[in-house]
Amino acid sequence: MNIDCENKQQFIESLSVYELRGLARALGIKSPTTKIREKLIEEIVGTLRTGEVPQPRDNNKGRPSKELANIKVILDMLTGKNESQSTYDKLAVFNQDTPVFTTKSDRLDKMSGVARIAGSVVYFQDLRSPSKVFIGENLAKDVNICSGDFLEVEAYKISLNQYYAKNILSLNFMPVDKYKQCSRLPLERVLPSQFMGYNDGCILIGGRNVVELENPLFISNTFKSILDYINKQPACNIFVGFNMCYEDKYYINSYQNLVSITTDYESECKCASEKLIDTINLISNLNALGKSVNLIVYDFATVVAELDKCYQAKQTPSQESLILVKKLISLAGAYNQNVNTTLIATYCDQDKNNETIKQELLKISNNILKM
Structure with a gap:
């Protein structure tokens, strides 16, 4: 799906600053991390309006950038490329979100949902509330969480509608120890x-x-x-x-x-x-x-x-x-x-x-x- 011209700027303005930086980098715009949000939007719109998409620089010696999983999809939507080749893999991407720690509660709540992976972030939408539950990198790696895994966790509140998992109680309806011993079956x-x-x-x-x-x-x-x-x-x-x-x-x-x-x-x-x-x-x-x-x-x-x-x-x-x-x-x-x-x-x-x-x-x- 590509976006018509009149809705293109509105769509760009709706992107998070992380997505704007990733999109700017994909378009070859220099030093996206040093620019404020308004400047990023201005340069992205200007680059797309010319119809000439420059190649990103390969000789960047600075800190390695974090690639967002949905940047290619966003770029295709804005440029109209590969529209006829839209597939499930292109649709099955999630926006990268970042946990915001404004408070920490000692209370642990049991929450459950289906794991989503966006870039380096692992989280799920709680099935019984509007809250997102984030899984720390070490905890996610310990059990090798994949997109689509069903998680039941104990989590504490870190901000409005955001929680952070302390323990994983079960994974795909199995105790964690049992899940670690499971292997994927060859199905016919x-x-x-x-x-x-x-x-x-x-x-x-x-x-x-x-x-x-x-x-x-x-x-x-x-x-x-x-x-x-x-x-x-x-x-x-x-x-x-x-x-x-x-x-x-x-x-x-x-x-x-x-x-x-x-x-x-x-x-x-x-x-x-x-x-x-x-x-x-x-x-x-x-x-x-x-x-x-x-x-x-x-x-x-x-x-x-x-x-x-x-x-x-x-x-x-x-x-x-x-x-x-x-x-x-x-x-x-x-x-x-x-x-x-x-x-x-x-x-x-x-x-x-x-x-x-x-x-x-x-x-x-x-x-x-x-x-």
Whole structure:
């Protein structure tokens, strides 16, 4: 995705000073670390306006610069390069953030989330609050944290909505000592053949399934039946839902054995794409460690709509949304080693007469929908 001229300066002004310095360095602008924010923006805009991107200097003898993981993506967006080659790897980057130590609390809170790595910074977004939890470099290296690892930690507060981890309690649902002894499995796909039943229906384990749910979610008997069943299975259960009302989110959080990756109603747009990337990375890691996954995606139409908002799509679905959704769907499958990922894509009963939604759901379903 590239940005049109009228929005280009606004986008540049929204970047952090670290991203501005990295972008200036990539554009060949001299001494970016000595310039104030306003000067960086002015020179970046001027360089891009000329259309001539100078080569960065290679003979810099000063302190080595820290490269941000998303600078190439930002540069491609601003210059329009490689737009047709947009891939999941390009989308799956996170902004580098820095912990701010303004206070230190003696109180330790238990927090959990999916690890993100941006440059040299490791952090996660707590699943039950708007807080970010940072993992120190030594602690991260000790257990070799990767993007997508599920962390449960004890952390203390360092500033508003920021915490710093003191201890890692578990990693990918295992004690740390046990996790260190694990190895990644060589997985090969096999044909799924097992089913699990709910109410009057059944779900293909290791397959792509579509289920109609009553709306709102917290009164859906079908959904309750599915949750009650998968909670008895030896698998990691993950729920993804975006733009959720308080009642539905509260209901989901009442299930103890369910990792709930959600966004609030009318929350920030970019949250949806970041959390879907978290989900994809998490499932890939769990499967590689020999763990099966039951993935429930609530209201597939809303998921796509929220992703389109993230990328300010002029048409729906956007290319970026399709890349992320297809990547998520592709994870569904049965493998050797008795490992599988079961996708349960749901839609609300009020959408049953919407032909667009119906056709999109049929494309990812292994079952015949009877509506």
